[in-house]
Amino acid sequence: MSRIGKLPVVIPEKVTVTVDKANVVTVKGPLGQLVQTVDPDIKVELEGMQLLVSRPTDQKRHRSLHGLYRSLIASMVKGVSEGFTIEQELVGVGYRAEAKGQNLEMSLGYSHDVLFQLPAEVKVETKQEKRGNPIVILKSHDKQLIGTVAAKIRSLRAPEPYKGKGIRFVGEVVRKKAGKSASVK
Secondary structure, three states, X not given: OOOOOOOOXXXXXXXXXXXXXXXXXXXXXXXXXXXXXXXXXXXXXXXXXXXXXXXXXXOHHHHHHHHHXXXXXXXXXXXXXXXXXXXXXXXXXXXXXXEEOOEEEEEOOOOOOEEXXXXXXXXXXXXXXXXXXXXXXXXXXXXXXXXXXXXXXXXXXXXXXXXXXEEEEOOOOOOOOOOHHHOOO
């Protein structure tokens, strides 16, 4: 039995979950609404304030989908009740970030500033402390969307291995390489 798939998803008080006959799970909460279509083989049942996900057989395909859909539904419930936050820092001399509504304007060492347009579901704010790196804070109720947006922002200037300059997640450790002068003759 799947360790993750067999765990029930506990539904908080402010969240409503509906499962229709086409196996479409809709989760509504104070932060928004999310919809997920579940594979027809996987059964999703609502029992009181818990959601149970079960599979028909022990085939490899059913085992993999069992844990997947349970995790997706649990992330949906957490997203509409608490939300998700991702923090990224810009490491480099002269790197700046400024939030202007749904646009994020960044100076990343290119000849021009980079303007990044965010989806409506993602909220952005920036933080700049004296003698510290600028920090971009992304908030959303959709875990998949916020992860995609964070990955695209990071790809604009990925951390390089020699000086560590670039956009990285807060707390991420970038392994540095020894430069040319450190080679042994």
